[in-house]
Amino acid sequence: MLTTRAVQRASRILRHSRYLASVSSSSINPTSVGPFQVFDRNVKRLQKDRAASHDGGERSRTVDYVRDEVAERMIERFLDIKRNFNSVLDLGSGAGHFSKLLETEQTQKVMMLDLSEHMLNRDQDTEFEVPVEREALDEEKLLESIPRNSQDAIVSCLSLHWVNDLPGVLVQIKEALKPDGVFMGALFGGDTLFELRTALQLAEVEREGGISPHISPMADPRDMSNLMGRAGFTLLTVDVDEVRIGYPSMWELLDDLRDMGESNAIIGRRHLIHRDTLAAASAIYKELHGEEDGTVPATFQVIYIIGWKPAPSQPLPLERGSGATNLKDVL
Amino acid sequence: MQPSSSVSTATTPLRRLALHSTTTCATHASAYGKCIVATYTDVQKDTCKAEFEKFGACLREAVCYVPFDLFFRKLSLFR
Numbered sequence: 001m002l003t004t005r006a007v008q009r010a011s012r013i014l015r016h017s018r019y020l021a022s023v024s025s026s027s028i029n030p031t032s033v034g035p036f037q038v039f040d041r042n043v044k045r046l047q048k049d050r051a052a053s054h055d056g057g058e059r060s061r062t063v064d065y066v067r068d069e070v071a072e073r074m075i076e077r078f079l080d081i082k083r084n085f086n087s088v089l090d091l092g093s094g095a096g097h098f099s100k101l102l103e104t105e106q107t108q109k110v111m112m113l114d115l116s117e118h119m120l121n122r123d124q125d126t127e128f129e130v131p132v133e134r135e136a137l138d139e140e141k142l143l144e145s146i147p148r149n150s151q152d153a154i155v156s157c158l159s160l161h162w163v164n165d166l167p168g169v170l171v172q173i174k175e176a177l178k179p180d181g182v183f184m185g186a187l188f189g190g191d192t193l194f195e196l197r198t199a200l201q202l203a204e205v206e207r208e209g210g211i212s213p214h215i216s217p218m219a220d221p222r223d224m225s226n227l228m229g230r231a232g233f234t235l236l237t238v239d240v241d242e243v244r245i246g247y248p249s250m251w252e253l254l255d256d257l258r259d260m261g262e263s264n265a266i267i268g269r270r271h272l273i274h275r276d277t278l279a280a281a282s283a284i285y286k287e288l289h290g291e292e293d294g295t296v297p298a299t300f301q302v303i304y305i306i307g308w309k310p311a312p313s314q315p316l317p318l319e320r321g322s323g324a325t326n327l328k329d330v331l
Numbered sequence: 332m333q334p335s336s337s338v339s340t341a342t343t344p345l346r347r348l349a350l351h352s353t354t355t356c357a358t359h360a361s362a363y364g365k366c367i368v369a370t371y372t373d374v375q376k377d378t379c380k381a382e383f384e385k386f387g388a389c390l391r392e393a394v395c396y397v398p399f400d401l402f403f404r405k406l407s408l409f410r
């Protein structure tokens with residue numbers, strides 16, 4: 001016999017299944033030829049839109065701490081470049097974590113591009129020192145709206161880890177830059193969230209007997225200089241840094257990741273994690289990685305990259321054999 | 332830096348699970364976690380079954396967990 005409770009529950013199931021259906025919609029054909037598709041960009045856009053519009057953006061602002069910290073560290077590197085920029089292009093800007101920190105002495109104008117329109121427009125212009133322009137645009141299709149040889153500087157702060165074709169996007173960035181233009185980026189490296197990754201894997205193996213992808217594959221710091229070189233940048237700088245954050249438990253980490261718009265968007269991911277597995281992962285996280293004070297850490301590994309588009313005016317190494325002084329005499 | 336705390340208001344089933352797995356059933360969780368850590372280089376399915384059953388039983392009691400387990404089984408009928 002159907003009770004009111006059962007009816008309510010059934011309607012909740014229906015609503016839930018509708019929600020899942022909308023999440024799983026994707027236009028990508030996995031058998032198509034082209035760059036390997038790892039991430040569902042459509043889902044990523046929806047996740048970011050939702051995160052940015054939840055509670056009028058309040059929840060999203062609360063979890064800005066990782067992006068703000070990395071933006072602070074990146075602006076230090078940017079201000080070290082002794083040059084004035086007519087305009088800076090902020091690729092995957094989010095709400096403008098990096099663009100907010102730009103100074104009028106160095107930069108006249110900033111153009112923010114992001115996949116998610118809601119995230120892009122989350123914060124008011126008054127928070128920016130430099131005049132801002134915004135455009136909702138897929139980072140993977142940069143050259144479709146930005147002309148070649150048009151930008152003084154392109155920056156990207158924590159968005160390239162959701163890009164399917166990273167080598168291709170780096171090439172597009174180089175093409176969009178003017179000769180002697182600079183690209184500076186920060187992206188998450190492969191050790192990011194390794195605690196969560198291992199806890200979920202162990203829990204899934206022990207509870208269900210297999211694993212499925214929950215944490216994205218991310219770039220290895222050692223590969224970044226090769227990728228930058230392959231894209232045609234010169235005078236490369238690559239360095240790696242870590243941001244470690246303590247959480248009361250795994251659950252707060254999961255909530256915050258969702259509010260950042262950083263939920264799983266891997267193609268072929270499972271939409272449900274069994275709650276037994278989640279509870280098991282929470283227990284494993286705490287025992288395997290927990291601190292003595294009862295908190296659990298989460299590591300965000302950040303790779304900072306700087307590269308320049310080649311130009312004849314740039315300093316180059318001299319020809320082989322053109323040295324006038326023998327090193328033996330000096331040493 | 333302090334991340335936001337959001338488990339204080341345990342309204343949804345998942346919130347209750349989060350709350351009880353770290354408070355009410357913390358000892359069972361710890362026993363299970365220790366079992367995994369002791370064997371984590373060679374974990375197989377049900378290596379720590381006994382420990383998890385105790386943890387799971389505690390959670391079921393605390394969260395009133397069975398209906399939601401059924402809820403997910405029903406959900407699978409719809410898919």
